[in-house]
Amino acid sequence: MKKIGFYLVGVLFTTLLFSCGSGSSNSNSDFDWSGVYKYEEEAGPGMGGEPRFYEYTISIQKDGEGYTANYDIDGYQTMSRLVCGVTETSEGIELYFVELGEDDMFMEPREENSLILTMKQKEGNIFVVNDGMEMEFTKQ
DSSP: OHHHHHHHHHHHHHHHHHHHHGGGGGSGGGSOOOEEEEEEEEEEEOGGGOEEEEEEEEEEEEETTEEEEEEEEEETTEEEEEEEEEEEOSSEEEEEEEEEOTTOSSOOOOOTTOEEEEEEEETTEEEEEETTEEEEEEEO
8 A cells, every 4th residue: 555655646746747847838948039129119309399219129149059139229319339148037038238339329338247128028029128118129
């Protein structure tokens, strides 16, 4: 009787172990983040009443086992170019500052490895959180 009890406990434990580890198909590591993502924003009137538009572009490339990225913002009195490192998380990826791109308009000093933005998938869409603002990007 004890042997049957140990056998059942072993089967139950093995079943639980495999069922907990089998959820990897929903894992972030299965998603290929490579590509170009864009978001356009109208930010209201600027000087002289002209509308202000901004285009945000994130270009992500495979780099060995991981990724690298460029984050560009173009628009009204703006041309920002950031070269970023990428870290995968359980919910998506995070872009960290590495250096300013060659054509960056402001050349604002930034702290190396500071978090720039977070990207995540939600219901088949790509969302970016930057300074608390959530934007829905379109993959090109």
